[in-house]
Amino acid sequence: MLKKISLELGRTTLYILDRGYANSQMLEWLFKFQQDFVLRWKKNHLLVHHLKGEKKTHLLARSFRPQYSRLVQDKERRKIKRISIAWASVQHPDHLQQNLTLVIVRDKKNFNSPMYLISSLPVQKQAQAWEICFSYFQRWDIEQAFRFGKSELAMESPRLWFWENRLKLLAIVALVYDFLLHLIRNWKAAAMIIIERWCHRTGERYRNASIPLYRLRLAISICLLFCLIRDDSCLPEEQHIRKYTVYWVGEQPHQWCAVFYCPCGCKELIYLNLLPTAKPCWSLTPKGKKHGTFSPSVHRIKGCKSRFFVIEGRTRWV
Known part of the structure; x- marks a missing residue:
């Protein structure tokens, strides 16, 4: 070399x-x-x-x-x-x-x-x-860039045989990485809004941790996932969503997300991620044909700031 x-x-x-x-x-x-x-x-x-x-x-x-x-x-x-x-x-x-x-x-x-x-x-x-x-x-910043590229952008295992195809894929990944850096440098306020909305953390360790790039990538991926789900007509229109009704997308045992109105009456929609590969995530366990249980609890950090459990179709406030 x-x-x-x-x-x-x-x-x-x-x-x-x-x-x-x-x-x-x-x-x-x-x-x-x-x-x-x-x-x-x-x-x-x-x-x-x-x-x-x-x-x-x-x-x-x-x-x-x-x-x-x-x-x-x-x-x-x-x-x-x-x-x-x-x-x-x-x-x-x-x-x-x-x-x-x-x-x-x-x-x-x-x-x-x-x-x-x-x-x-x-x-x-x-x-x-x-x-x-x-x-x-x-040197440490360069090593962190390589670590992010391998772990978050999957550069470690491209799974392509021909060298030209690998170069094209790595060029796309480089554009994505540049977009994330550009977003943090020039639109930091917008980046923090995306992070707090789609990848919030309630623990003190994660609130103080200096890892905005990892959370920003995850927040954008979750946001795009929900946008694709809504554009694909998997969920009903917002005006057609009924109160005290949970709508979830996917096929058992592969569930993507769940949507329902906040039970406190604030008329805000709550989107819960059900994919285990993205954080934070929840699990939905059906109980019969009409009821289910969410785990863990739902804790809103904005708006009404409600915190509650959904156990067998019933809301239990914390």
Whole structure:
């Protein structure tokens, strides 16, 4: 792969690698094809400095005090912290003819252990050191994008034999992913309305979790499902829906959704998802020919904010 990329792109690519690739063999391949890289180094691995000699990375880093600091936002821990940076020119014991740059990133309050980055890029100014640091930070965003594409957009198993068909499918998936990002960036208020309406969460953990992209995709899919169901005339028109009557779509045991008027008298329609693959979901258990039981309870977070159980056709308020 390195050979193909080097032939196609030359040295225009910067490789961002995690600690799993921190070994002499990986460095040998990168040096062989003359590729630039930023590699997170392990603290117990050896490095050579022209004045300090050969030492373990964390021992060698103690000789270099922080030179500059700045405030950054920690997305995972949801806080702003100050980090410091220092750098030094080093070599690897197995590749003494190749010059490397060791960038040391420290948490000023020592909440996190120091991070050691080695790079083939030379560093003369602080801007170059910060660029290496933030390039590695961006790696996590790229991994999250791959994770979302594989798990939510089914890029991991396209199930297509021919390469051209796979490219077409991946292009469609890329357009969908770009649409979701565009919606969050430019119409955040509309995106939050869609999420709260079609994929709301009542638990505190989910209300505080920073996962809008996953919930937005699920909310849009549920919204489109209900729109298709209504356009397909599976359900009666709103003016023809009777009170105290539940309408559900599907065939036993495959139920899609259920629709009924709120029993409190607010004249609002309630749509319940019955598909187990989408969240939140409910189950409808028929009781005879005219009654049924919904599980779990129905809790409206807007409007009348009613909460009730439907057990064997009867409403029980909470």
